[in-house]
Amino acid sequence: MYPPFDLSGQGAVITGGNGGIGLGMARALLASGAKVAIWGSNAQKTERAREQLAGECGDATRISSFVCDVGDEAQVDSAFAASVAALGRVDACFANAGVSSKGTLLTDMSLEEFRRVQRINVDGVFLTFRAAARHMAQHGQGGSLVATASTAAVEGAARNSHYGASKGAVTALVRALAVELARHKIRVNSILPGWIVTDMTERSFNNPKFADAVLPRVPARRWGEIDDFGGIAVYLASRAAGYTTGEQFIIDGGYTKF
Numbered sequence: 691m692y693p694p695f696d697l698s699g700q701g702a703v704i705t706g707g708n709g710g711i712g713l714g715m716a717r718a719l720l721a722s723g724a725k726v727a728i729w730g731s732n733a734q735k736t737e738r739a740r741e742q743l744a745g746e747c748g749d750a751t752r753i754s755s756f757v758c759d760v761g762d763e764a765q766v767d768s769a770f771a772a773s774v775a776a777l778g779r780v781d782a783c784f785a786n787a788g789v790s791s792k793g794t795l796l797t798d799m800s801l802e803e804f805r806r807v808q809r810i811n812v813d814g815v816f817l818t819f820r821a822a823a824r825h826m827a828q829h830g831q832g833g834s835l836v837a838t839a840s841t842a843a844v845e846g847a848a849r850n851s852h853y854g855a856s857k858g859a860v861t862a863l864v865r866a867l868a869v870e871l872a873r874h875k876i877r878v879n880s881i882l883p884g885w886i887v888t889d890m891t892e893r894s895f896n897n898p899k900f901a902d903a904v905l906p907r908v909p910a911r912r913w914g915e916i917d918d919f920g921g922i923a924v925y926l927a928s929r930a931a932g933y934t935t936g937e938q939f940i941i942d943g944g945y946t947k948f
Contacts, residue, residue: 691722694930698723701777702927703770705729705760705818706787708739710888711838711919715784718920719927720747727754727773727780729787760787760814770821779829782927783822785815786838788856790890793849804852811856815863819878823871832875836926837864839880839938841946857882861938868936877935879926884942886914910943 702719706712707728716726720743728743730736740755747753754776758769774780789810794803815837826833840857847854861880868878885904887895894900895913905911922939925931940946 692930694932695924695928696723697924697927700724700781700927701727701773701779702782702784703727703729703773703777703780703818703822704784704786705758705814706838707784708732708736708755710890711883711886711916712784712786713739713743714916714919715786715923716743716753717746717917718924719782720752721920722924722928724782724927725752725754725777727756727776729756729758729760729769729773731757731759731787733757760785760818761809763817766814766817767821770818770825774825779831780822780825780833781831782834782836783818784836784838784923785818786836787814787818788838788840791850791853794852795849796851799852804855807852807856808859811853812859812863815860819863819867823867823874823876826876827871827874830874832877834927834931835864835867835871835876835878836923837861837878837880839864839882841882841884841940841942843882844938844940845946864938865936872935877926877931879931879935879937879939881919881922881926882938882940882942883919884908884914884940884945886916886918888916907948908943908945909948912943914941914943 708730744750756769839860842854843857864880
């Protein structure tokens with residue numbers, strides 16, 4: 691192993707780590723030696739993910755799970771404190787939890803629906819990063835904050851303006867915090883996934899009309915998979931990324947370039 695990629699002794703928190711991209715990140719971080727705490731809002735799903743990851747890494751002591759609604763300030767602060775207690779210290783925090791939408795025209799969208807998406811996708815990142823930044827600044831060793839945004843942040847997301855707005859806000863937040871938190875040796879970056887097979891996107895990919903329209907525009911000629919995000923998670927958590935901050939990492943099989 692390239693020594694900077696060795697995460698032994700490091701602690702990582704992953705919100706939305708009980709499935710999808712977050713699960714892929716957790717799997718890779720554990721394989722690289724980190725201790726990991728996954729958060730999820732569904733207790734049963736989160737526990738199943740913890741058991742799965744414990745079996746895969748062969749060391750149940752390195753994986754913890756917590757139930758948390760990331761849009762709730764008190765729950766985030768409580769879950770982060772519990773994660774610190776379980777891990778000893780948090781060196782990397784992945785604000786990955788998010789919600790999507792069924793697709794709604796702006797003219798038909800309610801304020802309630804718009805705010806539902808912002809509550810998790812924007813408020814959740816803010817609250818998670820705030821808790822992590824306070825902890826990292828206090829222990830003085832720095833760390834890595836990573837937000838899962840979306841290519842919807844840089845492309846026009848028709849019928850998903852509220853989702854695109856939330857992800858655009860996240861990338862702007864990341865750039866601001868990269869500058870603000872550098873004095874504490876905290877790096878802040880974002881990941882922008884393209885079309886990835888997860889529980890959240892399964893309905894779209896099973897629609898032949900959607901698949902026939904979108905897949906030919908993906909130069910890689912396949913949908914992304916959750917394990918496609920393991921490498922970037924390990925990199926951003928590691929010493930190898932020590933001079934990398936404020937960046938957007940687009941992982942989409944070339945979709946936004948075609």
